[in-house]
Amino acid sequence: MKKTLFFIIALAGILVFNSCEKSGLDPVLDMENTINPVISSPGNNSEYVLLEAQQDALWANISWAPAVYNIEAGRNWNLLNPDKLGTVTYTVQIDTEADNFSSPLGLTATTETSFSMTVAEFNGKLLSMGLATGEAHNLVLRVIADVTDGSAYDNAVSETVKMKVTPYAAEIVYPPIYLLGDATAPGWVNTDALPMHAFNTTQFAIVANLAGEGKYLKFIRTLGAWAPQWGTDGTGTGESGPLVFRPTEDEPDPSAIPAPAAAGDYRIFADIQALTYTITKASETLYLLGDGTPAGWDNTAALPMTKVSPGLFEITVNLSGGSTFFKFIETLGQWAPQYGTDESGTGDAGNLVLRPTENEPDPPAIPVPAVAGSYKITVDLAKMKYTAVLAN
Numbered sequence: 017m018k019k020t021l022f023f024i025i026a027l028a029g030i031l032v033f034n035s036c037e038k039s040g041l042d043p044v045l046d047m048e049n050t051i052n053p054v055i056s057s058p059g060n061n062s063e064y065v066l067l068e069a070q071q072d073a074l075w076a077n078i079s080w081a082p083a084v085y086n087i088e089a090g091r092n093w094n095l096l097n098p099d100k101l102g103t104v105t106y107t108v109q110i111d112t113e114a115d116n117f118s119s120p121l122g123l124t125a126t127t128e129t130s131f132s133m134t135v136a137e138f139n140g141k142l143l144s145m146g147l148a149t150g151e152a153h154n155l156v157l158r159v160i161a162d163v164t165d166g167s168a169y170d171n172a173v174s175e176t177v178k179m180k181v182t183p184y185a186a187e188i189v190y191p192p193i194y195l196l197g198d199a200t201a202p203g204w205v206n207t208d209a210l211p212m213h214a215f216n217t218t219q220f221a222i223v224a225n226l227a228g229e230g231k232y233l234k235f236i237r238t239l240g241a242w243a244p245q246w247g248t249d250g251t252g253t254g255e256s257g258p259l260v261f262r263p264t265e266d267e268p269d270p271s272a273i274p275a276p277a278a279a280g281d282y283r284i285f286a287d288i289q290a291l292t293y294t295i296t297k298a299s300e301t302l303y304l305l306g307d308g309t310p311a312g313w314d315n316t317a318a319l320p321m322t323k324v325s326p327g328l329f330e331i332t333v334n335l336s337g338g339s340t341f342f343k344f345i346e347t348l349g350q351w352a353p354q355y356g357t358d359e360s361g362t363g364d365a366g367n368l369v370l371r372p373t374e375n376e377p378d379p380p381a382i383p384v385p386a387v388a389g390s391y392k393i394t395v396d397l398a399k400m401k402y403t404a405v406l407a408n
Contacts, residue, residue: 051084052172053106053129053159063152063180071136071186078108078123079130083161083172103127105162110141113154113178120158121145142183149185154178190214193246195284197233199226199275207240213398218289223298223327223398228279232272235259235286246288248273259291281326283397298397299346299353302329306342308384309333316349327397332407337388341381344368344395344402355395357382357402368400 057079064075083104108131109120121141124131133141147153157179161172194209201224202208212220212235226233237244245262247270252258254277260270273293276282281298303318305311310333311318321329321344335342344355354371356379361367363385371379382402385391390407 050172053083053161053174054081055157055159055174055177056080058157058177058179060177061179062177065152065182066135066139066142066184068136068139068184068186071134071139073135075133075135075138077130077132078157078159080106080159080174082106082129085163085172107160107162108157109160110145110155110157112145112147113156116156117158136186138181139183139186140188142181143186143188147183149183152180152182155181190217193220193235193237193286193288194239195222195224195233195235197231197272197275199228199231199233200224206236206242209236209239212284212286215399219285219287221283221285221398221400223281223283225326226275226279226282226295228275229254229277231275233275233284234270234272235288241265242269243267245270246286246291246293247271248293252293254295256292256294259286259288259293261288261291283327298327300326301346302344302355302395303346303348304331304333304342304344304393306340306381306384308336308338308340308342315345315351318345318348321393321395329395329397330392332390332392335384335388335391335404337384337386340384342384342393343379343381350374351378352376354378355402356380361402363404365401365403368395368397368402370400 055078058076066075105125105127106129107125108123109117110123111117111120121144123133123141142153143149155178157177159174192211192214194206194211196202196204196206196209198204200210202210210222210224212222214220220235235246236242243262243265246259247262248257249260249271252271252273254274257273262268262270276295276297281300283296283298284293285296286293300323302321302323303315304321305313305315305318307313309319319331319333321331323329345351346353352371352374355368356371357366358369358380361380361382363383366382369379371377385404385406387406391404392407394403394405396402
């Protein structure tokens with residue numbers, strides 16, 4: 017009887033010891049006792065007026081106290097077992113106060129407890145949210161702590177910080193895709209492919225010199241990688257056609273896009289959402305004329321512009337100011353091809369509108385800047401934009 021009692025007591029001790037040992041190795045995270053991250057900067061109800069002149073300056077160092085996790089015994093998990101549940105990732109989100117994180121924009125995801133942005137970077141984020149420039153907007157900021165490595169635990173979310181921010185007007189810079197091929201200067205060297213201007217996330221253009229008949233081109237997403245890639249199919253020509261997408265290098269190559277028959281400068285446009293491309297002849301010479309210029313409207317005396325690179329032209333010229341105008345022509349003595357603007361064009365910058373032949377209607381003339389003086393005028397046929405900036 018004594019032996020039996022001793023055995024039961026010993027067995028119970030072993031079970032208790034094993035239970036304690038397992039509990040020590042596998043602590044249970046008690047989310048109800050978790051301390052959420054706390055934002056220390058920026059301060060609540062801060063107000064910011066963003067200025068393009070300060071675009072390279074630091075907007076803010078967003079910082080926060082880390083989330084503190086506790087196990088069932090009330091002991092601090094970070095101190096007791098820092099590797100047991102994996103790394104904590106902090107996601108910084110921003111949204112309008114009206115939307116209240118129904119469709120937030122992520123500023124960063126990091127394992128650190130701070131994150132810095134320049135004025136230009138933050139302004140670009142606000143513009144990507146569709147916020148109007150020159151107006152103050154009520155925004156909300158929060159930090160979400162997530163225990164990673166496939167954890168099923170809930171996230172720990174900070175209190176919301178409110179702020180009022182006024183963004184400035186600036187061009188949103190989208191990531192490019194790249195042009196290459198034996199019809200282009202880089203050839204098939206995918207580390208040297210030519211960046212295309214991005215109008216948005218799906219439409220791209222470039223003016224490039226193409227080698228002519230028997231040569232080919234393609235588009236890639238990343239320098240040095242052959243996928244993602246866009247080519248065409250058997251119906252693609254040197255003028256237009258469908259794009260065929262190669263998402264990974266495990267997929268077969270699409271056919272290369274044929275270059276136009278005649279060598280020269282071409283504007284190449286790709287829409288990777290509609291999966292189409294076009295290749296059109298680009299002006300290789302441009303001339304400036306108009307009653308705001310020394311040439312007047314005499315198309316035989318128009319002023320030659322300097323070709324900086326395919327599709328990019330410049331001239332520095334005295335403009336008369338006032339209610340006068342100018343345009344660009346491709347050939348002396350001819351009114352087409354011709355470039356004007358649309359109703360949004362100003363004396364500082366605007367869209368270019370092409371009149372390819374004299375059978376097409378004239379586009380509106382471009383107004384000169386209000387103040388007379390020496391101006392540097394730039395034409396970019398890839399972007400189809402012009403600018404007029406007072407020369408130093």
